[in-house]
Amino acid sequence: MTQTASAAKKTASTKAKAGTGVKQTSGPKKARTKKKQGQAFPFTAIVGQEEMKLSLILNIIDPRIGGVLVMGHRGTGKSTTVRALAEVLPSIERVKDDVYNRKVDQFIEMEKTTKGGKSLKPEDLTIEDIPVPVVDLPLGATEDRVCGTIDIEQALTSGVKAFEPGLLAQANRGFLYIDEVNLLDDHLVDVLLDVAASGRNVVEREGISIRHPARFVLVGSGNPEEGELRPQLLDRFGLHARIITITDVERRVEIVRRRREFDDDPQAFLKKWAKEQKKLQGQILDAQKLLPQITMNDDVLTDIARLCMQLGIDGHRGELTITRTAHAFAAFKGDKEVTMDHVREISGLALRHRLRKDPLETLDPGEKIERELAKVLGEAEEV
């Protein structure tokens, strides 16, 4: 996640308003708020729903893809899959106990601006490896917990205004997951849009003024029949995976069997799947290493641009996302060059939600993309 450091360097600064000794809490506080989550069902044991699984994996390989929106029927394993994600994520380096999960250079840069020019050296800092954070944003979260707020205990005991970072800080360089994202309160959506666009969280309220880096892969899930997503938020998601009820009886029997096996003895089940989990993790790591070496021919780029144009997609986020996703997909497959075959596999994911929404259109967006893609490719072959 190299992009986080450079962007945050430019923007991140922590300033204190005159006279109100604002400081940040760190270290011990973290331990208190640490959560114990229940055992998650293993990612690799989830039957079917390949679209969703692939989207998540591609986002691990390249977080710049911009997250996934998973929409589909009730009871099809949306949240199970996302919550299973944590177990296959690689780890990241951060300054020990840093509440913002910052890397060394980022930490030094930020602290320099706060502590009045006192510069830290990398040698002064301890580094630790932590698993990529997956932060759950529940629907009932209040804005102060999401953005961070004053530390009440410090305010009570010593009358000092101290900043206690929120979920956005915890999610920096990791994943932020919102189940039932289409039911999220408007004001939280506003906050998310703001932060997702700028990559930093600015808290200016109740006498506190703080800014800190908050770059995360946004993962949302929901059932489209419960309500629509705000178009601006929809556009923020890099990929859009759709999931449906599995109708094959054999596979459904398998789902039930695995679920019951897991419920009966989670430990044994996890052990049984440990090998698969390791394998996938290895695959992801390999893909991450391969990613910078992957090349893409200009012809492919032209075809992508034409596809987006013919589909009438506004802006350039479509092209950008499809290109990045195709790179990550090639890396996942172990291929060094992106071809239109790769593009074909992921174009639905990257573009489905960017087509102009016409409620009277009966053609499925996926089919429409496929059709236009065939046209683009057909022409390409003639030339």
Next chain:
Amino acid sequence: MIAFTDIVGMDLAKQALMLLAIDPSLGGVVIPAAVGSGKSTLARAFSDILPENTPFVELPLNVTEDRLIGGVDLEATLVKGERVVQHGVLSKANEGVLYVDSLSLLDSSAVSHVMDAMSRGEVLVEREGLSEVHPSKFMLVGTYDPSDGEVRMGLLDRVGLIVPFTTQNDYRARRQILQCNIGDKDAEDTRDELRMLRGLIDAARELLPQVSMTKEQMQGLIQSALSLGVEGNRVDIFVIRAALASAALAQRTDVDEEDMKLAVKLVLVPRATRMPEPEQEEVQEEMPPEEEMPPEEPEGEDEESPADTPDSDAEEEQEETPDMIEELMMEAVETELPDNIMNISLASKKKSKSGSRGEALNNRRGRFVRSQPGEVRSGKVALIPTLISAAPWQDSRREERKRKTGRASKTALIINKEDVKVKKFRDKSGTLFIFMVDASGSMALNRMRQAKGAVAHLLQNAYVHRDQVALISFRGREAQLLLPPSQSVDRAKRELDVLPTGGGTPLASAMYLAWETAKQARTKGISQIMFVLITDGRGNIGLQASMDKDAPKASKDEIENEITGLAASVNADGIASIVIDTQMNYLSRGEAPKLAEKLGGRYFYLPNAKAEQIAEAAMSG
């Protein structure tokens, strides 16, 4: 309090509760029943058959978010000088029962939290500087009267057992039986009966891990779910668990036909979206049962879970194929249940509201804009700003108090009245647009197209205003609610695709239906409602005729009177209206403007209206 065993009738509901007591992972029981059927009495008696000291927490309908999820206990926090956490209702119900009476009236944000807790088994408290996880594994028991509206499908999806709704015609009789029965019995009998039942359930719970079903039975149940068009894969687990629990209750370790029938009745039928198709066999042949396992299975592992598919069983019961089981189940669905079951469950799905947001009336939620000085009792205390304003004065106040009282203050924090800040909320509240589209006569197709376009247009902007749209079409004998109040473009699309046109004009029926829909929306907190009536003529079918096809034909005057009466009621209820007249023939105009006048609404003459124009008229109206 009336004991579980003393309640007469409601047999299916009782069975459902017993299955839940045996296997709490069934998630819950929802009991739809009419007023006076004794549903709440039964639900409250559920404790009787649970192990002692199982928590039984009732969720009040007016619960606030912080009471539901938990948060900072202000009083204790101020006294102790450190954060004191107050557990919410969801956490208090952990390892026990969460009971909601009138489940369909629970507001949508509370429903979302209950759903979230059920899928996680815990509550995430991320509020007011607090970040905690409280365990929250509970059985949800909900009762409601379907005439109050429906329960959100997303919530029902997490509840295993839904008791089929039967109209309780004989509720008075039942109440009599109940009363007689209690009179006859003495307390000791009741106690013995209860003890016996509890023993039975304890034994079943113990036996449950040993109960198994054949693979064919499992497939049969899953095929039944498919035939009935049940959405999602979660139900499979519920239907299988229900059958296993039923076998355990009968002290058997294998599942028989009756167990499966009960499971289908309680799990699948209430979620059915279609009747089983008659040409099932052909469909089955097209999909030969494949024996291949999904590719995700790890290699070299023993993939058979002994409890699920003992091979020996499968061989012994060779004659019982999944198809046969499914057929048996479908027969049970068709023959054993009362005739009206299928209709009601299908209808209730249609009626179910989606995406409702009842924020409009609640002034304690929505966006917390800022804090302002105020009385503690007048609103929600904004804790943090209050503390901030108090913090700087602590030293001086402590000294002052010491000077006055002669001893040091014990409280960690001295807060004066002027420190108190209360939260100021701003809330967005949407409008429900109810479209009534005249689908009768020759120009119906054109009007339908306009209406669809307008609905689409409004929905495109729905997120911004939190608006919802409902659509009623009227033709032939009666009006039909095509799209219940919704914000979902997907859903609107699906419902609007096929629409029949032509026939009579049951305008009164449409207005009545719209009025009913409006009243239901009001109970869920949507206060602004607008009727958009798109028509070119007058109603010619009376309300009587819409409800009863044998009713004598109403006269012109009677119909006119009905419409006038309805229009006045709508107007009196403060529902705004616009009437869009699409009559091409200029000369025969006159009915629509009159109607607009009666409704106290605005009138537009747009014979060739474009969808956008209609949408704009509705927005401006």
